[in-house]
Amino acid sequence: MGKLTVQTKDHEYDIHIGSSTYVLFATEYKQILENTDRIAIIADEKVADLYLEKLQDALSFIEDKVVCKTIPTGEASKTVETYAECQSFLLQQGFTRESLIIAFGGGACGDLAGFVAATFMRGIPYIQCPTTILAHDSAVGGKTAINMPEGKNMVGAFHQPEAVLFQTGLFSSLPEREIRSGLAELLKHAFISNEEWTYQLLANESFTNPSEEWLSEELLKGTQVKADIVEKDEFEQSTRKFLNFGHTFGHAVEGVCGYGQLSHGEAIMIGMAFSLLLSEELGHTEKSLTDQFIRFAQTQKYSFQPVHEHPFDAFMGYMQKDKKMSHGQLNFVLLNGIGNPFVNTMTKEQCLQAFEQLKIRTE
Amino acid sequence: MGKLTVQTKDHEYDIHIGSSTYVLFATEYKQILENTDRIAIIADEKVADLYLEKLQDALSFIEDKVVCKTIPTGEASKTVETYAECQSFLLQQGFTRESLIIAFGGGACGDLAGFVAATFMRGIPYIQCPTTILAHDSAVGGKTAINMPEGKNMVGAFHQPEAVLFQTGLFSSLPEREIRSGLAELLKHAFISNEEWTYQLLANESFTNPSEEWLSEELLKGTQVKADIVEKDEFEQSTRKFLNFGHTFGHAVEGVCGYGQLSHGEAIMIGMAFSLLLSEELGHTEKSLTDQFIRFAQTQKYSFQPVHEHPFDAFMGYMQKDKKMSHGQLNFVLLNGIGNPFVNTMTKEQCLQAFEQLKIRTE
Numbered sequence: 001m002g003k004l005t006v007q008t009k010d011h012e013y014d015i016h017i018g019s020s021t022y023v024l025f026a027t028e029y030k031q032i033l034e035n036t037d038r039i040a041i042i043a044d045e046k047v048a049d050l051y052l053e054k055l056q057d058a059l060s061f062i063e064d065k066v067v068c069k070t071i072p073t074g075e076a077s078k079t080v081e082t083y084a085e086c087q088s089f090l091l092q093q094g095f096t097r098e099s100l101i102i103a104f105g106g107g108a109c110g111d112l113a114g115f116v117a118a119t120f121m122r123g124i125p126y127i128q129c130p131t132t133i134l135a136h137d138s139a140v141g142g143k144t145a146i147n148m149p150e151g152k153n154m155v156g157a158f159h160q161p162e163a164v165l166f167q168t169g170l171f172s173s174l175p176e177r178e179i180r181s182g183l184a185e186l187l188k189h190a191f192i193s194n195e196e197w198t199y200q201l202l203a204n205e206s207f208t209n210p211s212e213e214w215l216s217e218e219l220l221k222g223t224q225v226k227a228d229i230v231e232k233d234e235f236e237q238s239t240r241k242f243l244n245f246g247h248t249f250g251h252a253v254e255g256v257c258g259y260g261q262l263s264h265g266e267a268i269m270i271g272m273a274f275s276l277l278l279s280e281e282l283g284h285t286e287k288s289l290t291d292q293f294i295r296f297a298q299t300q301k302y303s304f305q306p307v308h309e310h311p312f313d314a315f316m317g318y319m320q321k322d323k324k325m326s327h328g329q330l331n332f333v334l335l336n337g338i339g340n341p342f343v344n345t346m347t348k349e350q351c352l353q354a355f356e357q358l359k360i361r362t363e
Numbered sequence: 364m365g366k367l368t369v370q371t372k373d374h375e376y377d378i379h380i381g382s383s384t385y386v387l388f389a390t391e392y393k394q395i396l397e398n399t400d401r402i403a404i405i406a407d408e409k410v411a412d413l414y415l416e417k418l419q420d421a422l423s424f425i426e427d428k429v430v431c432k433t434i435p436t437g438e439a440s441k442t443v444e445t446y447a448e449c450q451s452f453l454l455q456q457g458f459t460r461e462s463l464i465i466a467f468g469g470g471a472c473g474d475l476a477g478f479v480a481a482t483f484m485r486g487i488p489y490i491q492c493p494t495t496i497l498a499h500d501s502a503v504g505g506k507t508a509i510n511m512p513e514g515k516n517m518v519g520a521f522h523q524p525e526a527v528l529f530q531t532g533l534f535s536s537l538p539e540r541e542i543r544s545g546l547a548e549l550l551k552h553a554f555i556s557n558e559e560w561t562y563q564l565l566a567n568e569s570f571t572n573p574s575e576e577w578l579s580e581e582l583l584k585g586t587q588v589k590a591d592i593v594e595k596d597e598f599e600q601s602t603r604k605f606l607n608f609g610h611t612f613g614h615a616v617e618g619v620c621g622y623g624q625l626s627h628g629e630a631i632m633i634g635m636a637f638s639l640l641l642s643e644e645l646g647h648t649e650k651s652l653t654d655q656f657i658r659f660a661q662t663q664k665y666s667f668q669p670v671h672e673h674p675f676d677a678f679m680g681y682m683q684k685d686k687k688m689s690h691g692q693l694n695f696v697l698l699n700g701i702g703n704p705f706v707n708t709m710t711k712e713q714c715l716q717a718f719e720q721l722k723i724r725t726e
Contacts, residue, residue: 037691084443084511091513091684094691119482122506122519143485148447150454156485157520321454328400328457 002220006140006227008234011160015140015227017220019212021165022058022129029127030061032162036100036125038065040090042113044077044105045070047131051170055104055129067093075108075264078146080155086116100162101126106178107138107264111153114144118159128164133171133182134265136219137189139164141230141240151321152251158235168216180208180302181265184246186218188272189225192242195338197221202292208300242341245333246272252318256310262303269302273362277354278346279334289338294362304362312355316348365583369503369590371597374523378503378590380583382575384528385421385492392490392526393424399463399488401428403453405476407440407468408433410494414533418467418492430456438471438627441509443518449479463525464489469541470501470627474516477507481522491527496534496545497628499582500552502527504593504603514684515614521598531579543571543665544628547609549581551635552588555605558701560584565655571663605704608696609634615681619673625666632665636725640717641709642697652701657725667725675718679711 001018016024025033033039039062043052048070059066069089071077090099103113103126110128117126130139145156171179190198201207210218226243233240250271254262273294279285298304307315319330329345336342364381379387388396396402402425406415411433422429432452434440453462466476466489473491480489493502508519534542553561564570573581589606596603613634617625636657642648661667670678682693692708699705 080443080447087511087518088513091511091517094684115482119478119518119520121517122508122521145485148450148454150451154454154484155450155482157482158485321457 002216004220004224004227006160007231008142008160013161013163015164015166015223017136017166017168017216017223019167019169019216021167022055024163024165025058026061029163032125033059033062033065033100036065036098038067038093038095038099039102040093040095040099041066041068041102041104042086042109042116043068043070044073044109044131046073047105047109047170050173051131052104054167054170055102071105071109071112074106075147075152078108078112078153080146080148083112083116083146086112087120090116090120095120095124097121097124099124102129103127103161104129104131106130106132107135110135110139111143111145111156114142114159114161115146115156118144118157123159125162126159128161130164130166131170132174132178133215133219134178134185134263136166136182136223137185137226137243139166140223140226141243142234151318152254166219168212168219171212171215176208176301177263177266179210180269180300181263183208183210184265184269184272184302186222188243188245188268189222191272191335191338192245192333192341193225193339198338202296205299207296241343242333245335245341246270246275248319248330248332249274249315252315253306255318256314257306262306266302267306269297270304270306270358273297273304274354274358275332275334277357277361278332278344278350279336281350281354281357282334282344284334284336285338291361298362304358307355307358307362312352315355316351319351365579367583367587367590369523370594371505371523376524376526378527378529378586380499380529380531380579380586382530382532382579384530385418387526387528388421389424395488395525396422396425396428396463399428399461401430401456401458401462402465403456403458403462404429404431404465404467405449405472405479406431406433407436407472407494409436410468410472410533413536414494415467417530417533418465434468434472434475437469438510438515440475441471441516443509443511446475446479446509449475450483453479453483458483458487460484460487462487465492466490466524467492467494469493469495470498473498473502474506474508474519477505477522477524478509478519481507481520486522488525489522491524493527493529494533495537495541496578496582497541497548497626499529499545499586500548500589500606502529503586503589504606505597514681515617529582531575531582534575534578539571539664540626540629542573543632543663544626546571546573547628547632547635547665549585551606551608551631552585554635554698554701555608555696555704556588556702561701565659568662570659604694604706605696608698608704609638611682611685611693611695612637612678614685615678616669618681619677620669625669629665630669632660633667633669633721636660636667637717637721638695638697640720640724641695641707641713642699644713644717644720645697645707647697647699648701654724661725667721670718670721670725675715678718679714682714 142160145153505523508516613631
């Protein structure tokens, strides 16, 4: 079982990754759970169907306190309506300031359940039990959020979990596109931190068909990159912005295609290609890197279809609403070579040029 | 113009009380306002009708940045729906992380607008411009919240404002029951801090018909009591609970009567009588104090009608959902003599006895 400790200003917590992390409920986290009066599992309904029993078994020593609320699967749960429904559920079940939430599902479930925890009676503790590879990204850092019709993650709070428990066995039933989604964020962590690791990943032909052992090790590395950045910059004032590599255009792809159509990581893969093209345009990375990345992405069956199906203005509209917009400027995380991210303001014309390039070079 | 500084762990801000505090926008707060890209006034619609122009005049030096969103008056605005509507409004107006919110209205407006600010893109700054006497309480301390059908202030966040500006001239149009409401919280601040001041207030025959000058001075005193407590205990782990004197039963009164039927302070006045009766039951305060308090309240036209119109169980149901419930216990702030508040767990039977006493002694 791998473990790393995240230290933020007011709070410290551990992330555990391995095949049997849920045993920790009855050992390391026994005290915390016994000190609460009620515990709500907020669970993605598909995950609950497959695995709720496993989690309940691990919590059987305090089963009288535990209730479960299922929510729609994936991004569909991150609405104001589901958020309010969860709050009402907790109140109807007699939850208090001494209660605790367990988020059981992918990144979306963690975002929603985390925001519920952040704001229920102005904040109660929560434990993340992510069930997707992608969640190795979202489960670290304490960012919680819901979506608005106008954009993704527009409403939320910073709220650090008490612990994060990845049970890697639960990944075995993930559909292929979910695996692709999670590994895109892993690749992002490599791109913004380590050249050698990045080229290793780009050379890995079974990248999207990984073994559980390889995955545990790689996720620990990816999580470490994220944790290091979050420790330094909890509230995204500076370096934490680098984690948004690929996300400015990626979020626009998600917006244009409709949330939930393309998986998050699949959209981010397109966004990273876009950022590499912008970096190339400015002379900060080589054309050969972009080409290698796109070839790799296509071999691993990531799709670039959205940029061929929708006009530039559609993406532009979403980017102008992005949270990373500051004083009306279009900001992107670019690379000055692999491992050296920086934030740069781009013009609409530069974006258009990158967009045209992206279309040509992914044909 | 009176001023006091509130110091919390990560943040310091000033509260200004006087007849022309809005001039500070163009002087002391000019820099903050010029550093933002957009400013939204979230205004109670009734307050906006009367006074929006005054506020806009004070902001005329940056009028291009300023937009206004009006919301329903009073507690009716503190719904999930209005909250989501405000978030959508900000997004549609192109607000970013560099934007700022001004809350313009009573305590409810401050609670709602503060919670919008706390969670818009995970938190942007806000300035409180309270327009009621009651808001001298809610505008200090950074508690923000909305109501759920299951209870008041059940969902929210701690979010400290950049500044609080009370323009006392705006109080002149307050209806009588709003004046009574605000002064009840002032009296609460006296009860939990200072015996001499409390008896001064209880002896003041024109308590609910105050001059602007008296009001400025008294509000500064009340605000100071609250600010001192908040500084010591920002997240309500200990002494901040004392500010809930009268609120356990008071919130139940609001719940039973329907939010907005009775003003908040009117309900808290009944709640303080209830707490004095519990304190008396335990031998911590004199019967004569309770009697003096009830006589004073009745002379000043505070109503005790709700306890005569609704059964004990109706109030009990609300109290059992109160946030101050911990591990299923009924906790109340009681007095061990004026100025010495403490938290005590009471049984349902003790509450019933106090309730019966309250009915008899307010007949």
